[in-house]
Amino acid sequence: MSSITLHKSELKNRKFDVTITGSKSESNRLLLLKALYPEIRLDNVSNSDDSQLMTKALSSTSHIVDIHHAGTAMRFLTAFFAVQEGREVTLTGSKRMKERPIKILVEALQALGADINYAENEGFPPLKIKGKKLTKNKVSLKANVSSQYISALLLIASKLENGLELTLEGEITSIPYIKMTLSLLDEIGVASSFVNNTITVKPNNSKSTAKTLTVESDWSSASYYFSIAALCDMGTEITLSSYKENSLQGDSILVDIYKAFGVVSTFKENQLTLKKETFNIEAINLNLQNAPDIAQTIAVTCFALGIVCNLKGLHTLKIKETDRLVALKTEIEKLGGQVDITNDALYLHPSKAINEMVSIATYHDHRMAMAFAPLALKTSLVIEDAMVVSKSYPTFWNDLKTMGFKISE
Structure with a gap:
């Protein structure tokens, strides 16, 4: 058609x-968390292209992962692959995706110790990512950027050796999406706090409680x-x-x-x-x-x-x-x-x-x-x-x- x-x-x-x-927003967050905590089960996952691409990318063993037009997946997977120890991936997308900025997220991950380089143009996908253990736990981010950058960091935070202390600088936008991410972390047993402009997520290297989460x-x-x-x-x-x-x-x-x-x-x-x-x-x-x-x-x-x-x-x-x-x-x-x-x-x-x-x-x-x-x-x-x-x-x-x-x- x-x-x-x-x-x-x-x-x-x-x-x-x-x-x-x-919900595509809830589904993509929970799909990433399920990849980190396989004991979680999910119901009513979105049948959207974006969520299907997210599912495929998370289970891929290829060295090249193409997420096409899926912007949320690009942000979330950049963070995910950065903490997959020993895994090397080139994360790419459509022509439009290669025009969408990702430098703010990449620099935040690099500040935590991530090994990420640009395969083509500085500040834009595709990205060459070498997964490794991240031990640094403090980073700052401008608060008025896309909330997906913030959520990408929060979703992997519990798997960082020392957790994460994220300071947001300036006026925060898209607060509901940040709170959604923190609420989903809470549902799987990951402790966090959001006080003033600082979000703290505690490390959690144990298993999550086996439970079924239903996506609204x-x-x-x-x-x-x-x-x-x-x-x-x-x-x-x-x-x-x-x-x-x-x-x-x-x-x-x-x-x-x-x-x-x-x-x-x-x-x-x-x-x-x-x-x-x-x-x-x-x-x-x-x-x-x-x-x-x-x-x-x-x-x-x-x-x-x-x-x-x-x-x-x-x-x-x-x-x-x-x-x-x-x-x-x-x-x-x-x-x-x-x-x-x-x-x-x-x-x-x-x-x-x-x-x-x-x-x-x-x-x-x-x-x-x-x-x-x-x-x-x-x-x-x-x-x-x-x-x-x-x-x-x-x-x-x-x-x-x-x-x-x-x-x-």
Whole structure:
């Protein structure tokens, strides 16, 4: 499937049930921890491309490990292979991956004693890694970098001979993702503390308690159903499985954000039901530094509803699968909107009309494809490279068809 056409759709039913695969963020963390502590068992692991690539890489015996577009896997595996004593690996990825910076993480690992060199360009993958025992235990990192750099260090910290004392310099962003990592460490019996700007993880060379951990479903994937609910008629209900009210995932802030769009959320027995009710807002102002992955969804929801949208805290979007701020501006303006962007913010002016049958470029970015899909409730459009969704949510288009979206290849 290269491109698909989403024909303007009106959902006939009022109640829908959707089961979403396990969180990619939780899955990739737990897959790495399972590689360090094989006695752990996992349920509801994400069926995303990224998690399958992570699984394959962790079990690979090859000297070359290619993780393609999987950014999380690149960060986490850099740290993992650095502590695999006696193992030599070249860690590489797609053309875009070779343009995504990793110097901050590499320098932090080198400060702990890791043997990592650049195979091509300074500061970027591919990396030549010689695994060894790391005895140093103190390192500092700028606090406003991608939380994946921080989590990569925390995930291997318990296997360092002396544990880890990580000092974060400046204002910390993406705190929920850091807390997710620490909570998962706690679940497998690894002791840690997070006081002020210092995170300490104790060494643990004993086995973890043999237990089964169930991965919560992915909140980033749920965001597209929040958007659909916001664009639906009054009284529409969408029930999603499996979700916890006290989620570890930062994107669970969707529950509060989408109240402004008239989407009321209720939890019952690990199910989340979204119901569309009345709303009356003309503008939404948000700082998404702790949940940047839902920025595209929110921007498209606002565009579809003709609402002013002012989003801040988006500096990490420039180093994702594409520069997501530029991509959003380009594609929304094709549809007739007007968008201003800075290095870390997006301002969407309200638009009264939406252009029909516009072809949306996805830039090898799964979230571009899925964020624009709910617009089919307002107009017909084309999504290019539609199967890019397999990176995080392979069954997305089938799930939309089941709801009544009209989709043709």
